Amino acid sequence: MTMETLNIALPKGRLGEKVYELFQAAGYDCPALLEPNRKLIFENEAAAVRYFWAKPSDVAIYVERGAADIGVAGKDILMEYTPDVYELLDLGLGRCRMCVAGFAGFRDDGARTLRVATKFPNITRDYYAAQSRPIDIIHLNGSIELAPIVGLSDVIVDIVETGKTLLENGLAPLAEVAPISARLIANKARFKFVGERIDTLCRRIAAIREQECSK
Ligand code: PRP
Secondary structure (H helix, E strand, O other): OOOOOOEEEEOOOOOHHHHHHHHHHHOOOOOOHHOOOOOOOEEEEEOOOEEEEOOOOHHHHHOOOOOOOOOEEHHHHHHHHOOOEEEEEEEEOOEEEEEEEEEEOOOOOOOOOOEEEEOHHHHHHHHHOOOOOOOEEEEOOOHOOOHOOOOOOOOEEEEEEHHHHHHHHHOOEEEEEEEEOOEEEEEEHHHHHHHHHHHHHHHHHHHHHHHHHHH
């Protein structure tokens, strides 16, 4: 019996390349993927895998709707959009933190509605709702650090990786909202058909991660 092809959505960019190295080490290689071109789909028929390069924030959409069987998405995206997918494994890659940030001396005295700029309105709403703190969400698409500097917001909720962007703009992390890392996700319906293959892949990847962690 021929093996059914596993469709895998990877986040385009540096994280996706690291994720691919992990999949490659686990036995799911696809040499064509490393060719320097702008193609978005690559297949290794012998290994029965097909990879897609998707925009990182779109990977969960491909997986939720079954265009990909599995994929790799940041925990930030999963928290923000809560797609109806299985979250199978923390890959330990792309580690960073979702933080509240602003001017180092900023104190929220609670006197008025807090203006918060972010790319993640749902995460932000949940975080402040849990503290019963009324906020005004300013939904931006990028360069969030600019907002407090020019007086658009009091603070921001954003990803902090090295902290360099904050530092170089005179800002600092004020509180951690959640730790973030890349997660392996799977389509729920497709899991019924290719669940065994996905299980095998998960076990192999988890074994490699353990080896790396014990080094
Ligand atoms: C992300 C994030 C921060 C920055 C954090 O931005 O929104 O701006 O990286 O990284 P650092 O702590 O290592 O400096 P991204 O590069 O995705 O661009 P964006 O401005 O479009 O959000």
